[in-house]
Amino acid sequence: MKTNQATKILIVEDEMIIAANMSLQLATLGYDVTGIMLKGEDALVHIKQNIPDIILLDIQLKGTLDGIETAQIIQQDYNIPIIYVTANSDDANFNKAKSTNPYGFISKPFKKQDLQRSIELALNRFYSENEPQPELEHDEENTAPFILSDCIFVRHQDKMVKVQIDDILYIEAERNYSRIHSKNKEYLLVVTLKDLEDKLPENHFIRIHRSFIVNLSQIDEIATSHIVISKKAIPISAESKKQLLQHIQKV
Template sequence: MADEKILIVEDERILALGLKKKLQKLGFNVTHTVSSGEDAVKSVKENKPDLILMDIVLQGELDGIDAAKMIINMHNIPIIYLTAYADDETIERAVKTYPYGYLMKPYKERELKANIEMALKKFQAEKESFMDFEDVYVDITSFIDQKDEVINHVLLKHYGVIGPLDVDISSEKIYVSAERSNKKAYTVFYELLNKLMSRYLKSEFEIVVYSKGDNICLEFPKM
């Protein structure tokens, strides 16, 4: 795990330096430390770390959770939160960003090491499980049973406009798209495609998957 780049986001300089030394002692590669949410967003864009240790309470307009939301929407990077607070409201906000860990200060070396290693392994496993839509699924043909109402339930109730996917229904077709950089949307898109591929095998309808800019798109005829 020594090759992965770790970014520390901590506004207490002494704590940041102490954490950096502790991680280096454990064999991790800490490439940058920043003290604000704004600097975290900038550093991720410029340096592309493999994992972020994000303090939740930061000075400035962006706290750690707000900064994490921005980073997750633009980049696919695992984040572990660091905090001295564990109130219900903070935890609820943090959970909505799908973190890979949540560590309470002060940190024990064993907990730090275990959380970082598990986060990196989990993230790598998730990446390997994703299909490469550009290379493998540029033009996929499958079938949908037009009499089965489950597809409407899947698309419109669980994965509709209010969810992580964008859904557009015209007079003839249904279009679904997801940003590849949005991990949640990408995962749901993959799940939806699997459901379509596995459930609807007796119809003349065609499903097409293709890339459009930063999005993966799925289209098929309207029922």
């Protein structure tokens, strides 16, 4: 965890009075506010030039992109914890926002203590999730999966186990590893999601998020901002959704 410099926070809030008050409170708490963006589009440009440690993001923005759509685009390229700020806490908005796996929600109106506690909890979770893991002792040639046209052989408890491609639901990135979620079991592979993506048969799998590859035949639902596989909501951006639909039509 950082100790030698202030945590950098980006505020994305279209009500300037609220944003200015939030910035003032954050400054008194010792945080470094990198900017106040009124629109999601402006936030995307700002992040390219000055990556923050955390983002406070209003769900209801007045620009082309709302807060949830902005979060989805950010998550395609950056690993930045996002805390939603909202005055509208109805179930529909909450469930839609939940699909982006945020690090917290702050309801308006809020107190300085709400900000401080939400940020501290988010940062603790973020650093815990991204803490370097001890190297696993392994022989890469023996642990790398063997990928065939209809199945994958993966290392599991000192054995190579066959997993039918039709049984794989989705594959999730976990730092430098990948976790296969199948109908009956989960398997942790010593391979990055990118390396695995390059080897998987394209007619069965597609990457819809920086952290997820899905099995096309297992998709139960395609919603506006997520897909559903076996009751698991997986976030998807508008561009990835477009590519997914095109891919399905080809298959």
